[in-house]
Amino acid sequence: MPDLRFSEEQDELRSIVRSMLDKRSDSAAVRTAIDSEAGYDESLWQALCEQVGVAALPVPEEHDGAGAGFGETSVVLEEIGHALAPSPLLASTVAAQALLGGSSDAAARLLPRVAAGEVATLAWAGATGGPDVEEPVVASPASGTGRDHELNGTVDHVLDGTAASVLLVAARTPDGPALFEVDPSQVTREAQPAMDLTLRLARITLDGTPATRIGGPDALARAHTVGSAAVAAVAVGVAQRGLDMTVDYVKQREQFGRPIGSFQAVKHRLADLHVLVETSRSAALAAAVAVDDAVAGGAWDQARRSASVAQAWCSDAVARVAAETVQLHGGIAITWEHDAHLVLKQAQTLGILLGPARAHRSAVLASL
Structure with missing residues:
Protein backbone atom coordinates (compact mmCIF):
# COMPACT_ATOMS: atom_id res chain seq x y z
CA MET A 1 0.00 0.00 0.00
CA PRO A 2 1.67 3.27 -1.05
CA ASP A 3 2.16 6.04 1.50
CA LEU A 4 -0.29 8.69 0.30
CA ARG A 5 1.20 11.56 2.26
CA PHE A 6 3.30 14.50 1.17
CA SER A 7 6.88 14.37 2.41
CA GLU A 8 8.48 17.14 4.46
CA GLU A 9 10.49 18.14 1.38
CA GLN A 10 7.34 18.37 -0.73
CA ASP A 11 5.61 20.47 1.94
CA GLU A 12 8.60 22.80 1.98
CA LEU A 13 8.55 23.02 -1.81
CA ARG A 14 4.84 23.88 -1.66
CA SER A 15 5.53 26.63 0.87
CA ILE A 16 8.30 28.16 -1.26
CA VAL A 17 6.26 28.12 -4.47
CA ARG A 18 3.11 29.46 -2.81
CA SER A 19 5.10 32.28 -1.19
CA MET A 20 6.54 33.30 -4.55
CA LEU A 21 3.17 33.12 -6.28
CA ASP A 22 1.45 35.08 -3.51
CA LYS A 23 3.95 37.89 -4.02
CA ARG A 24 4.14 37.88 -7.80
CA SER A 25 0.92 36.35 -9.13
CA ASP A 26 -1.98 38.13 -7.45
CA SER A 27 -5.16 38.93 -9.38
CA ALA A 28 -3.70 42.04 -11.03
CA ALA A 29 -0.52 40.21 -12.04
CA VAL A 30 -2.51 37.32 -13.52
CA ARG A 31 -4.48 39.72 -15.70
CA THR A 32 -1.33 41.50 -16.80
CA ALA A 33 0.21 38.16 -17.76
CA ILE A 34 -2.93 37.17 -19.68
CA ASP A 35 -2.72 40.35 -21.73
CA SER A 36 1.01 39.99 -22.46
CA GLU A 37 2.37 38.77 -25.78
CA ALA A 38 3.73 35.57 -24.27
CA GLY A 39 0.54 34.86 -22.34
CA TYR A 40 2.39 34.33 -19.08
CA ASP A 41 4.71 36.33 -16.80
CA GLU A 42 8.12 35.61 -18.30
CA SER A 43 10.00 37.09 -15.33
CA LEU A 44 8.02 34.93 -12.89
CA TRP A 45 8.67 31.84 -15.01
CA GLN A 46 12.38 32.66 -15.05
CA ALA A 47 12.37 33.09 -11.27
CA LEU A 48 10.54 29.80 -10.75
CA CYS A 49 13.07 28.03 -12.96
CA GLU A 50 16.21 29.68 -11.58
CA GLN A 51 15.32 29.93 -7.90
CA VAL A 52 13.16 26.84 -7.46
CA GLY A 53 14.07 24.77 -10.52
CA VAL A 54 10.48 23.86 -11.35
CA ALA A 55 11.22 22.91 -14.97
CA ALA A 56 14.18 20.77 -13.90
CA LEU A 57 12.36 18.78 -11.20
CA PRO A 58 11.45 15.66 -13.25
CA VAL A 59 14.56 15.78 -15.45
CA PRO A 60 17.34 13.30 -14.51
CA GLU A 61 20.57 14.71 -13.19
CA GLU A 62 22.52 13.40 -16.19
CA HIS A 63 20.47 15.81 -18.31
CA ASP A 64 21.12 18.82 -16.03
CA GLY A 65 17.93 18.27 -14.10
CA ALA A 66 17.13 18.02 -10.40
CA GLY A 67 16.42 14.30 -10.54
CA ALA A 68 13.28 14.64 -8.39
CA GLY A 69 10.13 12.65 -8.92
CA PHE A 70 6.90 13.61 -10.59
CA GLY A 71 5.44 14.05 -7.11
CA GLU A 72 7.41 17.28 -6.75
CA THR A 73 6.19 18.56 -10.11
CA SER A 74 2.59 17.78 -9.13
CA VAL A 75 3.01 19.90 -5.99
CA VAL A 76 4.15 22.85 -8.10
CA LEU A 77 1.34 22.34 -10.62
CA GLU A 78 -1.23 22.33 -7.82
CA GLU A 79 0.12 25.63 -6.50
CA ILE A 80 0.10 27.16 -9.99
CA GLY A 81 -3.53 26.05 -10.31
CA HIS A 82 -4.34 27.59 -6.94
CA ALA A 83 -2.82 30.90 -8.04
CA LEU A 84 -4.64 30.71 -11.43
CA ALA A 85 -1.23 31.66 -12.82
CA PRO A 86 -0.58 31.37 -16.57
CA SER A 87 2.46 29.11 -16.92
CA PRO A 88 4.13 26.89 -19.54
CA LEU A 89 4.92 24.23 -16.91
CA LEU A 90 2.09 21.89 -17.95
CA ALA A 91 3.13 21.90 -21.62
CA SER A 92 6.81 21.48 -20.76
CA THR A 93 6.03 18.63 -18.35
CA VAL A 94 4.21 16.66 -21.04
CA ALA A 95 7.00 17.29 -23.56
CA ALA A 96 9.70 16.28 -21.07
CA GLN A 97 7.96 12.99 -20.37
CA ALA A 98 7.71 12.28 -24.10
CA LEU A 99 11.46 12.85 -24.37
CA LEU A 100 12.15 10.59 -21.41
CA GLY A 101 10.16 7.86 -23.14
CA GLY A 102 11.95 8.36 -26.45
CA SER A 103 15.50 8.03 -27.69
CA SER A 104 18.41 8.68 -25.35
CA ASP A 105 20.12 10.89 -27.96
CA ALA A 106 17.14 13.23 -28.19
CA ALA A 107 16.83 13.31 -24.41
CA ALA A 108 20.50 14.23 -24.07
CA ARG A 109 20.13 17.08 -26.58
CA LEU A 110 16.78 18.53 -25.57
CA LEU A 111 16.16 17.83 -21.88
CA PRO A 112 18.91 20.21 -20.66
CA ARG A 113 17.12 22.99 -22.54
CA VAL A 114 13.79 22.05 -20.95
CA ALA A 115 15.41 21.89 -17.50
CA ALA A 116 16.85 25.38 -18.03
CA GLY A 117 13.36 26.78 -18.61
CA GLU A 118 12.95 26.81 -22.38
CA VAL A 119 9.30 26.30 -23.23
CA ALA A 120 8.63 22.88 -24.74
CA THR A 121 5.42 21.43 -26.11
CA LEU A 122 4.01 18.37 -27.82
CA ALA A 123 1.81 18.87 -30.88
CA TRP A 124 -0.46 15.87 -30.69
CA ALA A 125 -4.19 15.40 -31.12
CA GLY A 126 -4.01 13.02 -28.14
CA ALA A 127 -3.11 15.96 -25.93
CA THR A 128 -6.70 17.12 -26.16
CA GLY A 129 -8.55 14.00 -27.17
CA GLY A 130 -7.06 10.90 -25.57
CA PRO A 131 -4.31 8.41 -26.37
CA ASP A 132 -6.25 6.59 -29.09
CA VAL A 133 -7.10 9.61 -31.26
CA GLU A 134 -6.06 9.06 -34.89
CA GLU A 135 -3.14 11.41 -35.47
CA PRO A 136 -3.84 13.99 -38.23
CA VAL A 137 -0.14 14.48 -39.02
CA VAL A 138 1.38 11.98 -41.44
CA ALA A 139 5.08 11.15 -41.70
CA SER A 140 6.80 10.20 -44.96
CA PRO A 141 10.44 9.46 -45.81
CA ALA A 142 12.48 12.63 -46.26
CA SER A 143 14.05 13.68 -49.52
CA GLY A 144 17.26 15.66 -49.15
CA THR A 145 16.21 17.67 -46.08
CA GLY A 146 18.90 16.51 -43.68
CA ARG A 147 16.26 14.82 -41.51
CA ASP A 148 14.85 11.31 -41.80
CA HIS A 149 11.19 12.23 -42.30
CA GLU A 150 8.88 14.92 -43.58
CA LEU A 151 5.61 15.75 -41.84
CA ASN A 152 2.33 16.97 -43.31
CA GLY A 153 -0.82 17.93 -41.45
CA THR A 154 -2.31 20.28 -38.89
CA VAL A 155 -2.67 20.00 -35.12
CA ASP A 156 -5.07 22.28 -33.26
CA HIS A 157 -5.05 23.39 -29.62
CA VAL A 158 -1.34 22.91 -28.97
CA LEU A 159 -0.46 24.13 -25.49
CA ASP A 160 1.97 27.09 -25.62
CA GLY A 161 2.53 26.30 -29.28
CA THR A 162 3.44 29.87 -30.24
CA ALA A 163 6.01 30.29 -27.45
CA ALA A 164 7.73 26.89 -27.56
CA SER A 165 11.36 26.72 -28.64
CA VAL A 166 11.39 22.92 -28.25
CA LEU A 167 8.72 21.41 -30.48
CA LEU A 168 7.78 17.75 -30.59
CA VAL A 169 5.16 16.38 -32.97
CA ALA A 170 3.24 13.12 -32.98
CA ALA A 171 2.64 11.71 -36.47
CA ARG A 172 1.13 8.65 -38.07
CA THR A 173 3.54 6.18 -39.67
CA PRO A 174 2.97 2.76 -41.31
CA ASP A 175 3.96 1.07 -38.04
CA GLY A 176 1.84 3.25 -35.77
CA PRO A 177 2.10 6.67 -34.10
CA ALA A 178 5.57 8.03 -33.52
CA LEU A 179 7.28 11.00 -31.89
CA PHE A 180 9.29 13.49 -33.96
CA GLU A 181 11.53 16.46 -33.25
CA VAL A 182 10.84 19.51 -35.42
CA ASP A 183 12.52 22.89 -35.77
CA PRO A 184 9.85 25.44 -34.66
CA SER A 185 11.01 27.83 -37.38
CA PRO A 193 -8.68 31.59 -28.97
CA ALA A 194 -9.23 29.76 -25.70
CA MET A 195 -12.04 30.05 -23.21
CA ASP A 196 -9.49 29.70 -20.41
CA LEU A 197 -7.56 32.96 -20.61
CA THR A 198 -4.65 31.53 -18.64
CA LEU A 199 -3.84 29.09 -21.46
CA ARG A 200 -2.30 29.88 -24.84
CA LEU A 201 -3.28 27.52 -27.63
CA ALA A 202 -1.94 27.34 -31.17
CA ARG A 203 -2.55 25.67 -34.50
CA ILE A 204 0.58 24.00 -35.85
CA THR A 205 0.66 23.44 -39.61
CA LEU A 206 3.29 21.21 -41.17
CA ASP A 207 3.85 21.15 -44.93
CA GLY A 208 6.75 18.93 -45.92
CA THR A 209 8.42 19.86 -42.63
CA PRO A 210 11.76 18.13 -41.97
CA ALA A 211 11.62 15.99 -38.83
CA THR A 212 13.67 13.45 -36.92
CA ARG A 213 11.99 10.41 -35.39
CA ILE A 214 12.88 10.19 -31.70
CA GLY A 215 10.32 7.82 -30.23
CA GLY A 216 7.38 5.50 -30.73
CA PRO A 217 4.02 4.71 -29.13
CA ASP A 218 5.58 4.10 -25.72
CA ALA A 219 6.86 7.68 -25.56
CA LEU A 220 3.41 9.04 -26.40
CA ALA A 221 1.71 6.72 -23.92
CA ARG A 222 4.09 7.90 -21.18
CA ALA A 223 3.44 11.54 -22.07
CA HIS A 224 -0.32 11.00 -21.95
CA THR A 225 -0.19 9.15 -18.62
CA VAL A 226 1.95 11.74 -16.87
CA GLY A 227 0.03 14.55 -18.58
CA SER A 228 -3.24 13.20 -17.18
CA ALA A 229 -1.74 13.11 -13.69
CA ALA A 230 -0.46 16.65 -14.22
CA VAL A 231 -3.88 17.95 -15.28
CA ALA A 232 -5.36 16.33 -12.17
CA ALA A 233 -2.84 18.19 -9.98
CA VAL A 234 -3.72 21.53 -11.58
CA ALA A 235 -7.42 20.77 -11.12
CA VAL A 236 -6.88 20.21 -7.40
CA GLY A 237 -5.27 23.63 -7.09
CA VAL A 238 -8.04 25.37 -9.02
CA ALA A 239 -10.70 23.60 -6.94
CA GLN A 240 -8.97 24.63 -3.72
CA ARG A 241 -8.82 28.24 -4.96
CA GLY A 242 -12.55 28.19 -5.72
CA LEU A 243 -13.34 26.78 -2.28
CA ASP A 244 -11.06 29.26 -0.49
CA MET A 245 -12.61 32.19 -2.34
CA THR A 246 -16.11 31.02 -1.54
CA VAL A 247 -15.46 30.40 2.14
CA ASP A 248 -14.00 33.88 2.49
CA TYR A 249 -16.92 35.46 0.65
CA VAL A 250 -19.75 33.79 2.59
CA LYS A 251 -18.19 35.09 5.80
CA GLN A 252 -18.58 38.64 4.49
CA ARG A 253 -21.81 38.66 2.50
CA GLU A 254 -24.84 39.29 4.69
CA GLN A 255 -28.53 38.57 4.30
CA PHE A 256 -31.20 39.12 6.95
CA GLY A 257 -28.58 40.75 9.15
CA ARG A 258 -26.13 37.82 9.31
CA PRO A 259 -23.38 36.31 7.13
CA ILE A 260 -24.76 33.80 4.66
CA GLY A 261 -22.03 31.39 5.77
CA SER A 262 -23.94 30.95 9.01
CA PHE A 263 -26.91 29.42 7.20
CA GLN A 264 -27.02 25.64 7.50
CA ALA A 265 -27.80 25.09 3.84
CA VAL A 266 -24.67 27.03 2.83
CA LYS A 267 -22.56 25.12 5.37
CA HIS A 268 -23.73 21.83 3.87
CA ARG A 269 -22.82 22.93 0.36
CA LEU A 270 -19.36 24.05 1.47
CA ALA A 271 -18.83 20.79 3.34
CA ASP A 272 -19.62 18.88 0.15
CA LEU A 273 -17.10 21.00 -1.74
CA HIS A 274 -14.46 20.38 0.92
CA VAL A 275 -14.95 16.63 0.51
CA LEU A 276 -14.58 16.96 -3.27
CA VAL A 277 -11.34 18.92 -2.92
CA GLU A 278 -9.79 16.54 -0.40
CA THR A 279 -10.74 13.39 -2.32
CA SER A 280 -9.37 15.02 -5.47
CA ARG A 281 -6.08 15.72 -3.73
CA SER A 282 -5.89 12.08 -2.65
CA ALA A 283 -6.60 10.86 -6.18
CA ALA A 284 -3.99 13.20 -7.68
CA LEU A 285 -1.41 12.15 -5.09
CA ALA A 286 -2.10 8.47 -5.77
CA ALA A 287 -1.52 9.12 -9.48
CA ALA A 288 1.75 10.94 -8.77
CA VAL A 289 2.96 8.05 -6.58
CA ALA A 290 2.01 5.52 -9.27
CA VAL A 291 3.90 7.52 -11.92
CA ASP A 292 7.01 7.69 -9.75
CA ASP A 293 6.77 3.95 -9.11
CA ALA A 294 6.51 3.31 -12.86
CA VAL A 295 9.52 5.53 -13.59
CA ALA A 296 11.49 3.60 -10.96
CA GLY A 297 10.77 0.35 -12.78
CA GLY A 298 7.21 -0.41 -11.79
CA ALA A 299 4.13 -1.06 -13.89
CA TRP A 300 3.04 1.65 -16.34
CA ASP A 301 -0.34 -0.09 -16.64
CA GLN A 302 -1.04 0.77 -13.00
CA ALA A 303 0.19 4.32 -13.54
CA ARG A 304 -2.16 4.73 -16.51
CA ARG A 305 -5.13 3.51 -14.47
CA SER A 306 -4.28 5.75 -11.53
CA ALA A 307 -3.79 8.77 -13.80
CA SER A 308 -7.10 8.17 -15.57
CA VAL A 309 -8.93 7.71 -12.27
CA ALA A 310 -7.38 10.93 -10.98
CA GLN A 311 -8.20 13.01 -14.04
CA ALA A 312 -11.75 11.69 -14.30
CA TRP A 313 -12.46 12.40 -10.64
CA CYS A 314 -10.58 15.70 -10.41
CA SER A 315 -12.02 17.20 -13.59
CA ASP A 316 -15.58 16.40 -12.48
CA ALA A 317 -14.84 17.74 -9.00
CA VAL A 318 -13.33 21.04 -10.12
CA ALA A 319 -16.29 21.60 -12.44
CA ARG A 320 -18.68 21.14 -9.48
CA VAL A 321 -16.60 23.41 -7.24
CA ALA A 322 -16.40 26.09 -9.94
CA ALA A 323 -20.17 26.03 -10.48
CA GLU A 324 -20.82 26.39 -6.75
CA THR A 325 -18.21 29.15 -6.55
CA VAL A 326 -20.21 31.16 -9.07
CA GLN A 327 -23.55 30.35 -7.44
CA LEU A 328 -22.50 31.24 -3.89
CA HIS A 329 -20.81 34.47 -4.96
CA GLY A 330 -24.01 35.65 -6.60
CA GLY A 331 -23.97 38.41 -9.21
CA ILE A 332 -20.42 39.52 -8.46
CA ALA A 333 -19.12 36.21 -9.82
CA ILE A 334 -20.08 37.07 -13.40
CA THR A 335 -18.24 40.38 -13.44
CA TRP A 336 -14.97 40.69 -15.33
CA GLU A 337 -13.23 42.18 -12.30
CA HIS A 338 -13.82 39.15 -10.06
CA ASP A 339 -11.68 35.99 -10.32
CA ALA A 340 -14.62 33.56 -10.12
CA HIS A 341 -14.93 33.47 -13.91
CA LEU A 342 -11.25 32.47 -14.17
CA VAL A 343 -11.93 29.50 -11.89
CA LEU A 344 -14.95 28.50 -13.98
CA LYS A 345 -13.09 28.78 -17.30
CA GLN A 346 -10.08 26.85 -16.04
CA ALA A 347 -12.36 24.13 -14.71
CA GLN A 348 -14.09 23.73 -18.07
CA THR A 349 -10.79 23.56 -19.95
CA LEU A 350 -9.23 21.06 -17.53
CA GLY A 351 -12.19 18.81 -18.24
CA ILE A 352 -11.07 18.54 -21.87
CA LEU A 353 -7.25 18.43 -21.79
CA LEU A 354 -5.90 14.89 -22.25
CA GLY A 355 -9.44 13.64 -22.79
CA PRO A 356 -12.79 14.12 -21.02
CA ALA A 357 -13.71 12.28 -17.84
CA ARG A 358 -15.89 9.78 -19.68
CA ALA A 359 -12.93 8.73 -21.86
CA HIS A 360 -10.75 8.14 -18.80
CA ARG A 361 -13.47 6.13 -17.07
CA SER A 362 -13.84 4.00 -20.20
CA ALA A 363 -10.08 3.47 -20.29
CA VAL A 364 -10.07 2.31 -16.68
CA LEU A 365 -12.93 -0.13 -17.28
CA ALA A 366 -11.19 -1.48 -20.41
CA SER A 367 -8.00 -2.12 -18.44
CA LEU A 368 -9.66 -4.24 -15.73
Missing part, protein backbone atom coordinates in the same frame (compact mmCIF):
# COMPACT_ATOMS: atom_id res chain seq x y z
CA GLN A 186 9.98 25.26 -40.02
CA VAL A 187 6.28 25.21 -39.10
CA THR A 188 3.42 27.68 -39.29
CA ARG A 189 2.11 28.65 -35.86
CA GLU A 190 -1.17 30.51 -35.37
CA ALA A 191 -2.65 31.55 -32.04
CA GLN A 192 -6.10 30.11 -31.34
